Amino acid sequence: MDIPPFEERYQASIADAQLRRNLVAFQRRWEQQRTLDLERSDIDFAAERDHLAEVKNAVVAGLPTYVDRFTEALQTAGGTVHRAADAAEAIGIVVRLARGRGIDRVIKSKSMVSEEIGLNAGLEAAGLHVVETDLGEWLVQLAGERPSHIIGPALHMNRYQTAEIIARQAGQAVSGDDIAAQVGVVRGLLRAQFLAGQMGISGANVLVADTGTIGLVTNEGNAELVTTIPRIHVVLAGVEKLVPTLDDAAAVIRLLVPSATGQLVTSYVSWITGPPDPDSELHVILLDNGRTLMRETPLINEALRCIRCGACSNICPSYGVVGGHVFGYVYSGAIGLVNTPFHHGLEADAGPQSLCVQCNACQTVCPVDIPLPAQILDNRARVAREIGHSLPERLALEIWSRPSVFRALARATSVAQRPFKVGEFLRPPRLDAQTSWRLPPALAGRPFRDRAVRSGPVSGPLGKILAGMRIAYFVQCLTDWLYPEMGEAIVATLQALGAEVVFPRVQHCCGLPASDGGEPAMARRMARQTIAALEGFDWIVSGATSCVIAIKGYPDLFEAGPGWHERARQVASHTYDFTTFLLEIAQLPAGTLAMSGEATYHYFCQSYNVLGFREGPLRLLSEVCGLTLTPLPEANWCCGFGGVVSFEHPELSAGILERKLRNLDETGASLLVTDNPGCIMQLRGGIAASRRRVQVKHTAEIVAERVRRLRDGQPR
Amino acid sequence: MLAPATHLVARFVAQAEAVGARVMMVAAGELVGALEDAAEGAHGLGVTTEVRRHWPLSRAIERRGGEWPEVAVSLSPLGIAAAGSVVVAERTYRDRLLCLLCVRHIVILHHVDLVEDTAAAMPWLGAHPEHRYVTFVTGPSRTSDIERILSVGVHGPRELVILLTE
Ligand code: SF4
Numbered sequence A: 001m002d003i004p005p006f007e008e009r010y011q012a013s014i015a016d017a018q019l020r021r022n023l024v025a026f027q028r029r030w031e032q033q034r035t036l037d038l039e040r041s042d043i044d045f046a047a048e049r050d051h052l053a054e055v056k057n058a059v060v061a062g063l064p065t066y067v068d069r070f071t072e073a074l075q076t077a078g079g080t081v082h083r084a085a086d087a088a089e090a091i092g093i094v095v096r097l098a099r100g101r102g103i104d105r106v107i108k109s110k111s112m113v114s115e116e117i118g119l120n121a122g123l124e125a126a127g128l129h130v131v132e133t134d135l136g137e138w139l140v141q142l143a144g145e146r147p148s149h150i151i152g153p154a155l156h157m158n159r160y161q162t163a164e165i166i167a168r169q170a171g172q173a174v175s176g177d178d179i180a181a182q183v184g185v186v187r188g189l190l191r192a193q194f195l196a197g198q199m200g201i202s203g204a205n206v207l208v209a210d211t212g213t214i215g216l217v218t219n220e221g222n223a224e225l226v227t228t229i230p231r232i233h234v235v236l237a238g239v240e241k242l243v244p245t246l247d248d249a250a251a252v253i254r255l256l257v258p259s260a261t262g263q264l265v266t267s268y269v270s271w272i273t274g275p276p277d278p279d280s281e282l283h284v285i286l287l288d289n290g291r292t293l294m295r296e297t298p299l300i301n302e303a304l305r306c307i308r309c310g311a312c313s314n315i316c317p318s319y320g321v322v323g324g325h326v327f328g329y330v331y332s333g334a335i336g337l338v339n340t341p342f343h344h345g346l347e348a349d350a351g352p353q354s355l356c357v358q359c360n361a362c363q364t365v366c367p368v369d370i371p372l373p374a375q376i377l378d379n380r381a382r383v384a385r386e387i388g389h390s391l392p393e394r395l396a397l398e399i400w401s402r403p404s405v406f407r408a409l410a411r412a413t414s415v416a417q418r419p420f421k422v423g424e425f426l427r428p429p430r431l432d433a434q435t436s437w438r439l440p441p442a443l444a445g446r447p448f449r450d451r452a453v454r455s456g457p458v459s460g461p462l463g464k465i466l467a468g469m470r471i472a473y474f475v476q477c478l479t480d481w482l483y484p485e486m487g488e489a490i491v492a493t494l495q496a497l498g499a500e501v502v503f504p505r506v507q508h509c510c511g512l513p514a515s516d517g518g519e520p521a522m523a524r525r526m527a528r529q530t531i532a533a534l535e536g537f538d539w540i541v542s543g544a545t546s547c548v549i550a551i552k553g554y555p556d557l558f559e560a561g562p563g564w565h566e567r568a569r570q571v572a573s574h575t576y577d578f579t580t581f582l583l584e585i586a587q588l589p590a591g592t593l594a595m596s597g598e599a600t601y602h603y604f605c606q607s608y609n610v611l612g613f614r615e616g617p618l619r620l621l622s623e624v625c626g627l628t629l630t631p632l633p634e635a636n637w638c639c640g641f642g643g644v645v646s647f648e649h650p651e652l653s654a655g656i657l658e659r660k661l662r663n664l665d666e667t668g669a670s671l672l673v674t675d676n677p678g679c680i681m682q683l684r685g686g687i688a689a690s691r692r693r694v695q696v697k698h699t700a701e702i703v704a705e706r707v708r709r710l711r712d713g714q715p716r
Numbered sequence B: 001m002l003a004p005a006t007h008l009v010a011r012f013v014a015q016a017e018a019v020g021a022r023v024m025m026v027a028a029g030e031l032v033g034a035l036e037d038a039a040e041g042a043h044g045l046g047v048t049t050e051v052r053r054h055w056p057l058s059r060a061i062e063r064r065g066g067e068w069p070e071v072a073v074s075l076s077p078l079g080i081a082a083a084g085s086v087v088v089a090e091r092t093y094r095d096r097l098l099c100l101l102c103v104r105h106i107v108i109l110h111h112v113d114l115v116e117d118t119a120a121a122m123p124w125l126g127a128h129p130e131h132r133y134v135t136f137v138t139g140p141s142r143t144s145d146i147e148r149i150l151s152v153g154v155h156g157p158r159e160l161v162i163l164l165t166e
């Protein structure tokens, strides 16, 4: 099937408000259901995930052995294994099997691999009649579309859209409101197709090397009909579906089901070991199609653990705005952004990968712990290297990476912006795609680095807590030039707790925009600058959690060993975000700064997904600082800033922000607290542009205000 | 003898009913009568080879109805308590189709054949390679492909009735 160019797909999805409503409703339901089910079940998600990841790692490492074992076992059971190097070979095998038996009617149950190789088109070109039988897949086939989700092919449609398709097919009116009636009509239509099928084609959810067994998971029962009625059953599967034993297969299904459906069991799990009857045939086509290359590519090889559950789409904020036809290619969601270059070429991934905001939510829910965000960055670097960045983008990153050029420009801008400055925002004379939904912040009159910083501890009631400690403060570009008052809040707090705080003036950007932008060499250069600036302190603290995470990732940028890797490790292990530092190092007891107030809290997505923030910041704000917190729905979902992504794809960023602001409206809060300046810029800009009335503050500002009032002896 | 299994029975019944199956407890001697009740009003009824073998009397209630009968009766070798699943492991083409194409699937399960969970069912699977096509069936056929809203009975049976025998 021809897939339209990325830009066309992107624009179409942005214009489709209905699609966005369908997607958000779906993601909500899935997340709530999954959380509930995991709580109710006896599944220990983290432990079972780690176990399954190990099992799959072993298979990927020894793949050829497992392929041989499976082949032998299936042959013993009377089946046949075929190997296909690419799409053409796989299609050729199916066509030959059909022709050799005079078959012209094929029925199929859902198989992403068949989508991957364009099987339907190939079979139809060879004169075969092909019918999809999974309801979603059937709808998509009739609409002449492709699946927008690995598990729910038609979830981009709503009930009225499906009713139209079904009515056309049935030649009768079908109620748009009544989903059950629609399903009933489809049952009748497809029954005849099942009975006329001469060859059944299915995918596989798991292949068992020891026994040659194929595992299939469905709710509808269509896979059972497809693999039972025709006397010849052809299975199409990627080699990554192999596991050693039946017990391992059960472990796959245990995590697959709640991840995929948000339920704990599906209606049917079938185990097929060889042709079931003496006169039936079973063929398994094991497909490579780029998997060997994936296996040989460091980091990307971990994607072969994938069990195709689709959870990485269900939790993805970008997917929630544009859907799987845009966020992906044939495979959608984070995994699609990772494997597309290997199955369908780098060009096919160039657009989709640029939509990832690096929130890391996908890795948090992935049942085999695939480092999807890092892999997406790896592909981003591939795209930058082989297809290239646009010139303005490269130039911007270059300027950003050079401290002296950047500072000179920033100072010049600070003067040039004056006519447009209204309060803390710029109001350009004409609002455009970049500014209509998020007012840009004005540069501060005086950046943090120009403000006098007293470095010594300050005596006072809290002065013993960090006494004797020497702390380096890392400011971050945004805080430095936009929000110097947040920097001052952090320094004042640490000093009031008795620490000596140093601001190493040579510090510049941590390099995060460069690595997010797919420029690892530039990122390394900036990491070296930063490491050199921050060495030799007891602790390094920053209010910019995004940069703290970048710094914690420095060791991965350098080859293991003494030298830069070791220096990076030293710095990384002493670097803390403000919130964690107060909780773990300062260990402020409950009630220390208790003064009343009300707020709601937004987790910076990476704080939640990478640093593992859960109760901590809430405890700091409520128990230590005395705030009454109203829970924010989807508090851990990204705000849509995503660094460079929000400038490259403002519509996407605006869509994610809109969801956040609607959730914020539900709380009725007038104060929103969070702990990353990127989020603050996004949220303040969006709140101002939409004329909402909510203040956004950094956690440090809440703390510092209380520290000051305590010192000044103001009433609580 | 019933005692150790009772918690399995309770768990099985609760889980199976939670996913939309109907569970009936039946004394051994009353099985054929219970089948007659469960098949009341149906257009056609077929029983599998195994059911005929265990309950020769069941042949008497078989009746044709269209190409495939609306009601199918099969015997399950294993039930999974934690999931409320019954294992369907028919060994002939006709029996497999009977269980798939019916509207109401009646499954007989002996309570001693209950195991705790899916992990405990896997050894049975490994030990019975002669069952080449085995399905863990949990509730009726369903789909949530339209707006992720659950509807029952898309391609497979619309009803699953489990006769749990003493
Ligand atoms: S990191 Fe976030 S935006 Fe990127 S693919 Fe994962 S969930 Fe989606």
Ligand code: SF4
Residues within 6 Å of the ligand: A150, A259, A305, A306, A307, A308, A309, A310, A311, A312, A313, A333, A334, A335, A362, A365, A366, A367, A368, A369, A370, A372
């Ligand atoms: S990458 Fe992980 S979350 Fe995404 S489909 Fe694969 S297993 Fe599921």
